[in-house]
Amino acid sequence: MTWRCISVLAESVASLGAYNLIDQSTHYAVGLEINANHIRSKREGMVTAVGVPLHKGRTTMVWEMKILDEEHKLICIFSVYDRYNFYKQIILSAKRYCTQDFKSKCRIMG
Template structure:
């Protein structure tokens, strides 16, 4: 991934592993990812989940001829977190020609489930 100024860099996300149908990413829980009361913002968790699904899809498609974009995402925020690091594990549950569906579990350092998400990513042809 590039070092451009993107949401990934702004929120401190890092890719730990990319393999066939699986992505592992981390994100700090700090002032960049907090909501006003000092807890992990649900939107930051959703951003991490969609990023992991999109990175995974990009790894599986032909990037010379195809692009991918998040199409739909849902998230259940299970547990609050004030500080530390969360880890997203995204796994492809459907790998179609025009869509891929990913399940993303975001856990803390103790393995506690923080957020459970499912994301559909569209695969579209590149326009020249």
């Protein structure tokens, strides 16, 4: 198993955990940072991701993720930082980006 696969697993578990702890009708969660320490390699078999929220603040969460093999040996440990915002902020950001992009195209063309 490559470190990329294991990183995707850790990020997915943290994102699902964050999603389950926020109000999905008003908020969304995104990953900010992931830090990994690879302890040993795993060539075949199964791994399990165990995630624990270490901090749940007003706008951020910190997750500790442990990747274990079938014998419960530690393969990798991750710290994942997630941020959550209101959906309204996404819409405003998108409108602002589109407006700025349109203006920059107009300046280039004209």
